[in-house]
Amino acid sequence: xxxxxxxxxxxxxxxxxxxxxxxxxxxxxxxxxxxxxxxxxxxxxxxxxxxxxxxxxxxxxxxxxxxxxxxxxxxxxxxxxxxxxxxxxxxxxxxxxxxxxxxxxxxxxxxxxxxxxxxxxxxxxxxxxxxxxxxxxxxxxxxxxxxxxxxxxxxxxxxxxxxxxxxxxxxxxxxxxxxxxxxxxxxxxxxxxxxxxxxxxxxxxxxxxxxxxxxxxxxxxxxxxxxxxxxxxxxxxxxxxxxxxxxxxxxxxxxxxxxxxxxxxxxxxxxxxxxxxxxxxxxxxxxxxxxxxxxxxxxxxxxxxxxxxxxxxxxxxxxxxxxxxxxxxxxxxxxxxxxxxxxxxxxxxxxxxxxxxxx
Amino acid sequence: xxxxxxxxxxxxxxxxxxxxxxxxxxxxxxxxxxxxxxxxxxxxxxxxxxxxxxxxxxxxxxxxxxxxxxxxxxxxxxxxxxxxxxxxxxxxxxxxxxxxxxxxxxxxxxxxxxxxxxxxxxxxxxxxxxxxxxxxxxxxxxxxxxxxxxxxxxxxxxxxxxxxxxxxxxxxxxxxxxxxxxxxxxxxxxxxxxxxxxxxxxxxxxxxxxxxxxxxxxxxxxxxxxxxxxxxxxxxxxxxxxxxxxxxxxxxxxxxxxxxxxxxxxxxxxxxxxxxxxxxxxxxxxxxxxxxxxxxxxxxxxxxxxxxxxxxxxxxxxxxxxxxxxxxxxxx
Numbered sequence: 001x002x003x004x005x006x007x008x009x010x011x012x013x014x015x016x017x018x019x020x021x022x023x024x025x026x027x028x029x030x031x032x033x034x035x036x037x038x039x040x041x042x043x044x045x046x047x048x049x050x051x052x053x054x055x056x057x058x059x060x061x062x063x064x065x066x067x068x069x070x071x072x073x074x075x076x077x078x079x080x081x082x083x084x085x086x087x088x089x090x091x092x093x094x095x096x097x098x099x100x101x102x103x104x105x106x107x108x109x110x111x112x113x114x115x116x117x118x119x120x121x122x123x124x125x126x127x128x129x130x131x132x133x134x135x136x137x138x139x140x141x142x143x144x145x146x147x148x149x150x151x152x153x154x155x156x157x158x159x160x161x162x163x164x165x166x167x168x169x170x171x172x173x174x175x176x177x178x179x180x181x182x183x184x185x186x187x188x189x190x191x192x193x194x195x196x197x198x199x200x201x202x203x204x205x206x207x208x209x210x211x212x213x214x215x216x217x218x219x220x221x222x223x224x225x226x227x228x229x230x231x232x233x234x235x236x237x238x239x240x241x242x243x244x245x246x247x248x249x250x251x252x253x254x255x256x257x258x259x260x261x262x263x264x265x266x267x268x269x270x271x272x273x274x275x276x277x278x279x280x281x282x283x284x285x286x287x288x289x290x291x292x293x294x295x296x297x298x299x300x301x302x303x304x305x306x307x308x309x310x311x312x313x314x315x316x317x318x319x320x321x322x323x324x325x326x327x328x329x330x331x332x333x334x335x336x337x338x339x340x341x342x343x344x345x346x347x348x349x350x351x352x353x354x355x356x357x358x359x
Numbered sequence: 360x361x362x363x364x365x366x367x368x369x370x371x372x373x374x375x376x377x378x379x380x381x382x383x384x385x386x387x388x389x390x391x392x393x394x395x396x397x398x399x400x401x402x403x404x405x406x407x408x409x410x411x412x413x414x415x416x417x418x419x420x421x422x423x424x425x426x427x428x429x430x431x432x433x434x435x436x437x438x439x440x441x442x443x444x445x446x447x448x449x450x451x452x453x454x455x456x457x458x459x460x461x462x463x464x465x466x467x468x469x470x471x472x473x474x475x476x477x478x479x480x481x482x483x484x485x486x487x488x489x490x491x492x493x494x495x496x497x498x499x500x501x502x503x504x505x506x507x508x509x510x511x512x513x514x515x516x517x518x519x520x521x522x523x524x525x526x527x528x529x530x531x532x533x534x535x536x537x538x539x540x541x542x543x544x545x546x547x548x549x550x551x552x553x554x555x556x557x558x559x560x561x562x563x564x565x566x567x568x569x570x571x572x573x574x575x576x577x578x579x580x581x582x583x584x585x586x587x588x589x590x591x592x593x594x595x596x597x598x599x600x601x602x603x604x605x606x607x608x609x610x611x612x613x614x615x616x617x618x619x620x621x622x623x624x625x626x627x628x629x630x631x632x633x634x635x636x637x638x639x640x641x642x643x644x645x646x647x648x649x650x651x652x653x654x655x656x657x658x659x660x661x662x663x664x665x666x667x668x669x670x671x672x673x674x675x676x677x678x679x680x681x682x683x684x685x686x687x688x689x690x691x
Contacts, residue, residue, distance in 0.1 A: 051575050072581040084572035088594040097590070101581040145580065155579075157572075 001061055001152035001185050002027050003048070008057035010043050017043040019209040021057070028183045030176070032190055032200035036232070040209040041189045045155055048187060050074050061152065072101070074153075077146030077184075081158040083138045085130035091117070091141050092126040098149040116144045119178075136167045143175070147182075154179065156188040160195060172199060193233055197221070205229050222344065227353040230280050230346055236310060238280045238346070239320040245271040245279075245347065254279055254345070258316020259295050261340050271347035271356045280346035283310070283321045287339045288328060294337035302332055313338065411663060417656035418442070424650050441657035450629050458634040461546065462611045469551025470607040471600065474558025479588060481559075482566045493559060500556040508620040511549050512538070539626045546631050550617050557610075558603040565599040566592060605673040609666055615639060634662055 003025040010017040018040040025031045033041035046052045048059060050071035059066050066074055085094050092113055099109045117123045120140040130138055139159060146154060159175070160168045176199045179186045190196050196203045197217040205212040205220065205228070213220060213229045224230035230238050243254040243261075245268055252268025254261045263271070271277050288311070297315035304310075309326040312319065313336065322338060324330055347356040418441055420434040428434060445451055477496055481489035499507055515537035518524035524534040538545055569592065577587040615636040618624065624632035624640065632640075635658075642655020 046575070049575070049579050051578060071575075071578040072583065076579060078576065078579040080572040080576060082570060082572045084570065084576035086573065086577075086591060086594075088597075097577075098580040101586060145576075149581070 003153065003185060003187065004058075004060040005044075006058045006060075008044070008047065008059065009055045010040075010047060010052060011055045016209050018047070021211050023204055023211065023214060025185060025187060028185055030179055030186045030188065030199060030201045032188045032196035032203045033206060034190060034193055034196040034203050034232075035206035035212075037191060038208075039206040041191075041206050042157055043209075044206075045157055045187065045189045048153070049076060049078055049155055075149070075151050076153045076155055077149065077151035078155040079139070079142050079146050079157065079159040081161050083130070083135075083142040083162070085138055085141055085145075087130050089129070090126065091122065091128050091130070091133070094130065094141055095126075095144045095148050098145065102149065112148055113144075116148045119147075120144045135163050136171065139163065139171060143178075147178075151184065154184050154186040156186065156190075158190055158192075159188075160190075161192070168195075175199065193235065197233075205232060207232070223355075223358045224280075224346060225355050225358050227278060227280075227348045227355075230348065230355070234282055236283045236321045236323070238282050239286070239318075240278050240280050241318045241320075242276055242350070243279045244276050245274070247272055254342075256316070256318075258318060259340075261295075261342055263342050263345060267342075267345060267347065267357055274347075274349055274356055276350060277356060278348040278350055280348065281320075281340060281342075282344065283323045285341040285344050286320065286322045287341065288322065288324045288330065288336050289339040290337065292337070292339060294339050297336055297338055299330055299332055299334045299336055302330060311336070414656045414659050414663065417652055418660040420653045422652040423654075424648060437653070441654050442661075444654065445657050445661070450632075453629055454632050454634055454637050457629065457632055458612070460543075461550075461631075461633050462608060465547050465551050465554060465611055466604065466607055468547070470554035470558050470611070471603060473551065474555045474603065475562055475596075475600075477555060477559045478562035478566055479592070482563060483584065493563060496559055497556045499552045504616050505620060507553075508549070508617055511545065511621060515545060538622055542622050542626060542631045546618055546622060549621055550611070550614065553617065554607060554611070557607060561599050561603055562596060565596055569595055605670075608673075609670060612662065612666060612669075634658060638662065 003023075005021055005023040005025075008018055008021040008023075021040075021044060023031075033044060035041050043052060047054050050066070050069060054067055061074065086097065089097065095113045095116060096109045099112060104112070113126070114123065117126060120143060122137060122140045122144065125133065125137060125141075130141065133141065139162075142159070156175075160171055163171060172195060188196070188199060197220075200217065202214060202216055203220055204214045207228050212232075213225050215223075215225075220229060220233045224233065227240075231240070241256065241259065243256045243259070245252055245254045245263060247268070252263040252265060252272055254263050254268075254271070271279075295315055297313040297320070299311050300314050300319070301312040302309055303312070304326055306326075308323040309328075309330065311322040311324050311330060313322055314320075315338075320338075322336075324336075330336060348354065349356055416431070417434075419436055419438055421437045421440070422428070422434050426435060477493065481492045483489075484492070513520065514522045516524070517536040518528055518534040521534070521537070523537060527534045573591065574587065577591045582590065613635050615633060618631055618633060618636055619639065622631045624630070624636050638655050638658035640655070641651050641658060643650055645651055
């Protein structure tokens with residue numbers, strides 16, 4: 001089922017929850033709504049579910065405008081962060097509830113619940129109550145309940161946030177596989193960018209009720225269109241410094257009082273005309289080197305991450321995060337030489353906060 | 360050169376003094392605890408426990424206006440005589456069944472059902488409107504009983520004073536004193552309106568503590584608002600419901616001031632007389648100024664015993680301890 005959102009707006013009193021949102025979700029696509037808390041992603045989801053009525057704009061499921069359609073007539077399944085299982089019903093009762101409300105015959109209810117429960121690997125738990133289940137099992141029940149009525153659209157509201165890290169990893173791929181196999185259109189709200197990047201076909205990044213970008217994970221990462229997206233996507237986050245890009249000696253340099261870096265021509269050209277710009281570079285694109293054309297910086301903090309060591313370095317007035325080889329045994333207080341890999345550098349306009357490279 | 364040695368004796372004395380010191384310390388720290396408990400303990404004993412003991416004692420004397428004394432030792436002890444009279448009293452059975460009728464009907468119609476309806480309605484409308492709606496329902500509870508009853512009497516009494524009868528007059532209907540014609544209806548409605556607020560507060564807070572996700576989930580799963588009440592909200596109110604039933608039974612059993620002010624147990628002989636009102640009538644407001652404190656106390660004692668037995672049964676059957684120990688509506 002295609003979902004078309006046009007000009008969608010939601011206002012609570014004076015507070016604007018969602019502002020002029022346009023979003024087209026293709027049939028069978030997995031779209032993540034990503035953003036910090038309070039950005040309007042859950043509000044959007046609840047409007048899709050029919051819990052909230054939009055203040056303005058239209059939501060279409062296929063060709064049908066559903067703005068005023070009750071949740072029960074939308075044929076959607078939803079999974080909540082808190083699982084939202086009915087504590088007084090058994091697992092069977094929980095999963096069969098949507099069918100009972102649809103007045104599906106008892107025999108068919110049993111068969112369908114059993115089928116879904118076996119798919120979810122909770123076939124043996126049908127007599128239990130939610131309170132007797134682990135978090136992972138509860139989430140499977142919630143997923144089963146959402147799937148049992150064979151919905152056109154699946155809505156997820158941060159479904160994995162309450163699970164421990166390891167379980168989150170397995171559930172992530174399970175949900176993705178399941179969605180892929182069933183081909184159900186899925187809209188997935190999360191504040192966890194790793195979840196969004198790994199699961200979604202496309203990610204809608206929201207901030208303060210406004211859609212910042214709607215792109216594939218690769219595009220968001222390599223070609224961020226706004227400063228917010230660049231800073232929000234990626235962990236550890238992108239480093240920023242204000243520089244001027246100038247044409248010098250047939251090439252381009254980005255410089256401020258403490259750095260002076262060669263910029264590849266195609267990127268430098270776009271940034272050169274803009275005067276003072278904000279330069280962005282990801283931690284993995286800065287390397288600690290022994291020799292060469294480099295910036296010298298002081299290490300403030302070292303955070304061992306296992307595979308990498310994350311260095312918090314300072315040079316001039318700028319403070320950057322850098323990923324280094326832990327074998328180098330760098331300590332706080334050390335002086336290091338940094339080489340900037342400028343092939344993937346980003347430049348943003350200071351006023352509009354839009355990318356100078358990708359708009 | 361002498362070496363300091365310690366003998367076994369020394370060690371014993373040391374240990375002993377340590378124990379004594381710690382015992383003394385625990386006693387003194389307990390003393391502090393008792394000290395803090397004392398004011399509340401004094402109030403509980405003086406106003407909750409002592410009256411019950413006095414009532415039990417009085418119920419075994421024939422203390423009345425004719426042999427009145429405040430000297431406990433001078434009271435004439437008659438053993439269980441008052442209870443023998445009570446159980447042979449030709450009106451005791453009527454009063455007993457009046458009480459059962461009054462408690463059951465008021466409880467089921469108002470204290471539980473109407474309270475539930477008010478909380479469900481007021482939690483399904485706009486928040487502030489719901490709050491205002493509930494505030495109105497608390498008014499009967501916080502209005503002084505005399506004022507509240509005067510309003511009802513003003514509504515019910517004979518023309519030209521009674522408001523209902525004024526309307527009747529305008530419509531050309533016959534007028535009559537509603538308190539005489541329909542005493543039970545008025546007794547139950549008047550008490551019921553007061554009783555609604557308690558259940559309403561308990562049910563409302565229970566409904567509002569149901570996680571929003573759960574309520575949204577039900578709608579997404581395909582329920583209507585009514586189906587959601589039926590399948591999700593009501594089952595989750597099981598514990599609050601039991602609590603209100605138990606608490607309000609006991610509270611209705613001992614309530615009599617509204618009936619006293621409204622019908623005074625009438626019209627006629629014991630038409631709306633309930634057990635606790637009889638205890639009051641016998642002990643404090645008998646005919647011809649003959650207050651039978653001893654006999655009235657016997658009525659009160661029966662009520663205390665019934666109340667205690669019910670309370671124990673409720674605690675056992677509904678596992679009251681668990682009910683008050685932890686909230687039964689839990690976020691999973």
